[in-house]
Amino acid sequence: MAELINLQILNRLLGWAGVDLPPSHLAGAVLAALVHGVILLGIVAVAAMFFIWAERKVAGRIQDRLGPTRVGGRFGWLQALADGIKLLSKEDVRPREADALLFRCAPYVSFAASFTAYLALPFSDGWVAQHINSAVFFILAVLGLEVFGVILAGYASGSKWSLFGAMRESAQVVSYEVPLGLCVVVPVFICGTMNLVTIGNMQTGWLTNWLVFHDPFTFAVFWVYFTCAIASVNRAPFDLAEAESELVAGFHTEYSGMRWCYFFMAEYGSMLLVSGLATILFFGGWHGPVPVFDMLGWSSMGGVLQYVAELAGAANFLIKAVVGVTVMIWVRWTLPRLRIDQVMTTCLKYCTPLAAVCFLGALGWQTGMFGLAAGPLWSPNQLMAVKQRGEYRESWVLKAEAAAAAEGSAAQAGRPAASGDRDEPDVSGETEPARSSATGAVGSPLSRKGGVG
Amino acid sequence: MMTLAGMDWHAIYFWLFALLTCGFALAVLFSANVVRMAFYLVLCLGASAGLFFLTGAEFVAAMQLMIYVGGTLVLLVFGVMLTAHSRFVSLRTPSGEWILALIAGSALLALLLSAALKVPDWVKANPDRAAISAADVEATTPIGMGFAGVRVDKLSQTDPQLLGGMSGYLLPFLIVSIHLLVVLIGAAYMARAKRRAAAVDEGAV
Amino acid sequence: MAPITVAHYLAVGAVMFVAGVLCMVTKRNALGVLMGVELVLNGANINFVAFGSKLLRAESLGLDGQFIALFVIVLAAGEAAVALAIALNFYNNHTTIDVDRADDLKG
Known part of the structure; x- marks a missing residue:
């Protein structure tokens, strides 16, 4: 679902930019991959900056100090950025040995x-x-x-x-x-x-x-x-x-x-x-x-x-x-x-x-x-109705099953669904076909382009 | 128009990882510095884990990264650092040996390549490729079951003679684990510090 | 671009194998020889996994290829541990890691 919505957002953005691309165009996939990569890199980099600040702050409090207080106004929350600029401007020394x-x-x-x-x-x-x-x-x-x-x-x-x-x-x-x-x-x-x-x-x-x-x-x-x-x-x-x-x-x-x-x-x-x-x-x-x-x-x-x-x-x-x-x-x-x-x-x-x-x-x-009794200490499933454990499967397996079911119902013949040995393929089949027709054509190459697909 | 369907992603990633693997394997061969050799070996084996991912063998690839690259090679680098005296870091091989080795090696390579390309079944692409989904090659659970002695991937086997040998890999698995225990004890015994015994002797005298 | 077949993987495996063999032959450092062994084993592993891949061949080796590859990886770890112990022992006894100097038994 997330992939589908991301794709719609991407298409909307491209539409604003005046570019009309078919959903499976290579540029779209590359752009989506770049966006995802930058988001992931951003999470790691921002997290590192946040943790550097948190480390100094926590260390200060534990040692009965205040930690950084000045940079960026209250709490010194821009301290990590200042550290980064300092490190960027330092000389890159390499020993002769x-x-x-x-x-x-x-x-x-x-x-x-x-x-x-x-x-x-x-x-x-x-x-x-x-x-x-x-x-x-x-x-x-x-x-x-x-x-x-x-x-x-x-x-x-x-x-x-x-x-x-x-x-x-x-x-x-x-x-x-x-x-x-x-x-x-x-x-x-x-x-x-x-x-x-x-x-x-x-x-x-x-x-x-x-x-x-x-x-x-x-x-x-x-x-x-x-x-x-x-x-x-x-x-x-x-x-x-x-x-x-x-x-x-x-x-x-x-x-x-x-x-x-x-x-x-x-x-x-x-x-x-x-x-x-x-x-x-x-x-x-x-x-x-x-x-x-x-x-x-x-x-x-x-x-x-x-x-x-x-x-x-x-x-x-x-x-x-x-x-x-x-x-x-x-x-x-x-x-x-x-x-x-x-x-x-x-x-x-x-x-x-x-x-x-x-x-x-x-x-x-x-x-x-x-x-x-084997299983959890408490029986939490009484608190709210949850799905059976067996129903949780990898999302791409569900997708493949749905695609196979859709294909099977379209063809009404030929070889059975590819996931015959997995349990209850029909359950996902009755809820999924609308999704699978869209994600099967658009979402899956996006999400698995680097893999075996 | 360049579309996703038009791109053979498998081929692109294959060439990327294949070039990395072969390039770093040759770098290991031609590098004289033993520490750099270890570094290139790490990259070479890491890229070959990428090749394993491409063939659909995700579990083997993860194991390759974990045991081979993360375990065996760290051990190897450890050994390199223990013996890395400056006079042993770069041991040159005489050029006569190089020439002989390269002649023999290229002959071996030509033999292997011609053998690989000669079998028609091996140079033929899989016609059903498009029909195979990622779920079909998912093998982590069948591998685990196979090590426990049940071949869930061969349940469709009907030939009773072949079915008889279908007990999985439980016995080899046990033998390997015993073997690893023996290796552990043997390596610890062989690599133990000998100087202590000498010191005790001197102390007695 | 031609579709990728088993033969492509075999070619990569062959290059790794030959590089490994040449490493074992030419390197004078005992640990370099050990690295050659690792390359050889890994080149063979690529072949096993390629033959076992359902993506590359309709009539593949199946999971047996992956099983054998896993055994090779585990045994290589054991082999490396023992070989490293031998190399360190050699280094302790001869204060060199050059395998050409291991000629005590030479007549």
Whole structure:
């Protein structure tokens, strides 16, 4: 639905500009892709600026200071912009010992990895740049690539401090991927899918439907996930790679100006990313504590009202993710930094066994091993009528089914619907044909042009 | 008119990723600096994950990025940094070896390419391509079931003889997991610091 | 533009394979040899995945191609760990990483 409305808005804009394009024209697709890309980049960049300001403000309050107060009037809300201008105007220094190519590439590798992961992160129901079926693993995998930027920076700087920072970082990130992966698997097997849109939609309704309240083990595993996520994005108390009391500034000792800024954009980008992932996996994604739009019925109404509901869902998602980042900032300015051996102990002796126990426990809960009814702790479905879990499927599967059903009803013969092995294709078929005729022709090439379609 | 339907997006992305993959593979080969080799290898394997996405193997692509690029190569770079003394960073190969290797390599490449292009079934595009939707190649759940011992993608198999061997990949999966455990212990044993034993001996004397 | 077929993917796989083999042959750094092995394995993986793709061939290998590719990825991780341990051991014992110097058993 979002795609269709975006397309209509785009056509309206083009109409104003005096350009009359057929819906499937290449220029329209390229323009739409550019608009989406710029929106995504804007979210990451604005988020980074906001978090830099928030970090200074929160740090100030925690240390009984005021933080920035002057720039931009009250609250110093333009401080991040001032910082950015300062960084832009700084000289770009490169040490003589540095490996020129790798030194220049490293910040972009970090930032690109952090930004690429947003490809698979849905912001609301179906609002995702690329529908990837194993989106959870894709995000974790791409996030793991960020470490290469740090390693390259550390090596290419030609400085001992940088190299130490990079080696600490690589050891830490490789170790923490194990408990992080184990934690993420728990919501995945409860939902039975790795598609984040589906996982988010399975938690629709009141906050009791959130997976964090699904059973005691998911509640426990969320905290393990959050600890490992802080470690994997290199935030304090796990920021050994840039420990300023030991390593000057770690891997970015030799960086200045805009290149240094890219490292920071990458760091804040991945903070928002892991918080967003936690939001979808454990806190219902775009489904709020109170399902206002579900009660009003807007979220299934279609048209502009559904678009508004989805927009509100996106805002809901972003608020939850920002809360997660704020907690990370809070943790950073509260806890002292760990030693490198303590970091490894936390990972191997505490986080991994805890995650494994929670994994087994959630598995047992799911199979009814504890003598309790399998499923959520409460029976939240009594609070409001929600759809059955099996009805939530990836939106593009629904679309394909609808297209197949429409095709089947048009042809009345030939091969059966392509999705014969999936359950109840007729349900979607009776509600979807009007949509599918439009989206099937226009929306799907737009949304999946980079994929296999 | 240039329309979406007129553009072969698969071909465009294929050429993009294929050029990146081949280019960085050759860069690995021709680079003398071991750290740059590692960097090019990362880019090469990342681009080949893009090729996996294009063939519809999304799960394999994600695994490639996670295990190969995110795990194995970090380990490799770790090894590079542990041994990166300035005299080992760039070890030159004698040009005689290069010439011999390039002759043999181009012969091998010619052989492989001619073999790939000679089979008519392989150079023929899939005629039903347009009829295949993304949902048809979605394979994450069937892969998981296959590892658990159930081939849900081969349920239509009717030949009882073939059906007998349709128990999935449960046994190989278990063997691989045991193998990884053995590797873990073996690698830790082999890479342990030997100096400690020597220090203890000296202390005893 | 000609449609993409299995042969295109095989060609990419062949280039990676040959680059990997030449890496193993010409590199003197033990870790360079290891990188050659990774390239060879990945070139083979591209072939498996291409043969298993339903998009490229009507009569494809099916999911078996993806299964084998996954096994190759996992075993490559194990292989890299052991090979790296060997390389580090070699470095500890000989204080060099040049494989041409590993000639203790030479008569």
